[in-house]
Amino acid sequence: MADTIAQALLERAGDDGGGIRTDERSWSWAAVVEEAAARAACFADLGVAGRHVGVLLPNVPEFLFLLGAAALSGSVVVGINPTRRGAELARDVRHTECALVLTDAASAPLLSGLDLGCDVHLVDGTSWRAQAEARRGVPVPPTSPSPEALFLLLFTSGSTGAPKAVRMSQGRAARTASGSAVAFGADAVLYCAMPLFHGNALLANLFPALVSGATVVLKERFSASAFLPDVRRHGCTYFNYVGRALSYILAQPEAPEDADNALQWCLGSEASPRDRAEFRRRFGCIVVEGYSSTEGGVVITPFRGMPRSALGRPADGTDVVVVDPETGVERPRAQLGPEGQLLNAAEAVGEIVGRRGGPSFEGYYANEAADAERTRDGWYWTGDLGYVDGDGTFWFAGRAADWMRVDGENFAAGPIEAVLGRFPGVRAVVVYGVPDPVTGDQVMAALELDAGVAFDPDAFASFLAAQPDLGTKWAPRFVRVIESMPLTATGKVDRKPLRAERWTTPDPVWWRPARDEGFRRLTEADVASLHEGFASAGRSAVLSS
Numbered sequence: 001m002a003d004t005i006a007q008a009l010l011e012r013a014g015d016d017g018g019g020i021r022t023d024e025r026s027w028s029w030a031a032v033v034e035e036a037a038a039r040a041a042c043f044a045d046l047g048v049a050g051r052h053v054g055v056l057l058p059n060v061p062e063f064l065f066l067l068g069a070a071a072l073s074g075s076v077v078v079g080i081n082p083t084r085r086g087a088e089l090a091r092d093v094r095h096t097e098c099a100l101v102l103t104d105a106a107s108a109p110l111l112s113g114l115d116l117g118c119d120v121h122l123v124d125g126t127s128w129r130a131q132a133e134a135r136r137g138v139p140v141p142p143t144s145p146s147p148e149a150l151f152l153l154l155f156t157s158g159s160t161g162a163p164k165a166v167r168m169s170q171g172r173a174a175r176t177a178s179g180s181a182v183a184f185g186a187d188a189v190l191y192c193a194m195p196l197f198h199g200n201a202l203l204a205n206l207f208p209a210l211v212s213g214a215t216v217v218l219k220e221r222f223s224a225s226a227f228l229p230d231v232r233r234h235g236c237t238y239f240n241y242v243g244r245a246l247s248y249i250l251a252q253p254e255a256p257e258d259a260d261n262a263l264q265w266c267l268g269s270e271a272s273p274r275d276r277a278e279f280r281r282r283f284g285c286i287v288v289e290g291y292s293s294t295e296g297g298v299v300i301t302p303f304r305g306m307p308r309s310a311l312g313r314p315a316d317g318t319d320v321v322v323v324d325p326e327t328g329v330e331r332p333r334a335q336l337g338p339e340g341q342l343l344n345a346a347e348a349v350g351e352i353v354g355r356r357g358g359p360s361f362e363g364y365y366a367n368e369a370a371d372a373e374r375t376r377d378g379w380y381w382t383g384d385l386g387y388v389d390g391d392g393t394f395w396f397a398g399r400a401a402d403w404m405r406v407d408g409e410n411f412a413a414g415p416i417e418a419v420l421g422r423f424p425g426v427r428a429v430v431v432y433g434v435p436d437p438v439t440g441d442q443v444m445a446a447l448e449l450d451a452g453v454a455f456d457p458d459a460f461a462s463f464l465a466a467q468p469d470l471g472t473k474w475a476p477r478f479v480r481v482i483e484s485m486p487l488t489a490t491g492k493v494d495r496k497p498l499r500a501e502r503w504t505t506p507d508p509v510w511w512r513p514a515r516d517e518g519f520r521r522l523t524e525a526d527v528a529s530l531h532e533g534f535a536s537a538g539r540s541a542v543l544s545s
Contacts, residue, residue, distance in 0.1 A: 002211060017213060310394065404443060
């Protein structure tokens, strides 16, 4: 097993198989190493070898060559999120102390006029290409970075707060890749359409392929309509995903020959149980979900025969529990109904915590406050909610930011979303708290419906009344019917704009002023009445999101 990504590359230096493939051309692993070594020499020419280099690119081969160059030269790649803009984008570059930003002509306008504190070079221009060509064939750098050497700074998705730059060493990247590579042979073909500036694409696709000698089919960006034609054209046996990717693929017109493909399995997170089941049926491949994060502090892996919708179990020898986030006391085991319904959410749901400190978490870059919050009391606090059943299987219950307090009772959004997701015609659901005029929260749900489905408020109210596992205070007071959920750059649902907009949105919103009333359309007069209620109670409706 390679101790570093640099060592993994060196072990592929003579491998004329596998490697990287696009629709236009391919590179064997030996060719990839050659290109990486050339760019490592370019780093030395530019005086940035061993320093931080920002990369703002789509999924193009040059991005992979730059990752390899950083690994071989002991430099650090900072993956820059292209959905960031203006001052926030400049802040990301300055915060991570980039000595140089490498980008292309299409992305360069995002950086124009910003105070980055460093130069910007175009990698699709004649100057960079000529420099790389002149350096092709140079020897690999003579020194090899240690496993502890910093290799990547990857920003979190920012779905629950400001993005933070996660540190990843050469050793952590290599260990994670080696653990995943056992699932692939050299003949595997991995479809990579998730963004390379995020850990999912690197740790669940590119680096395991490097270690195993498999082939990576690289797509500039994810496209639902191109997915199946790409898989067939290249004979892909595997792909990885995050968030809503399966949903978008399933929205493409179904055909009798959909299962006529080489796919064997896919690995992802945060797809709905309905989408996972439908994807298996339609495309004939196994869908596996696990639990991890860019930080890597806690990993929960699926196992054969586990209940549908569960996360899985922690690796042997790790101490992962669900605790009360305020007291740190371990929560009781979950009681589940015959269909997996959670029957004691108030007692069972808590924060998922690694009690041995999350040994794979290497900290955030230049953010001691975030480090302290994540590792307080010597434990690794994931910021995610979950519960554990009697067999020790973990289940997801939402983010810690999704806690709501209604009439003095605390509960999480995840179990409510699981219930509402059973309503016929619902493609996606997000539940979040909005301020109550007096104190605490009220429950609001955003529903994305299947094409051609209209929201029936009476049917929805009847559905809620018939659900035995819907807590007495869980039923939504507000329902927003949304055309499509807002997403982060990695395809995760972005809850921040939903919380901020609340009921002040052009989308249709249904509400019931009291729990024993039916749902009706929210009007401008209703909104005015709500704000009057806040004013009379001395409480603002505009709270921090």
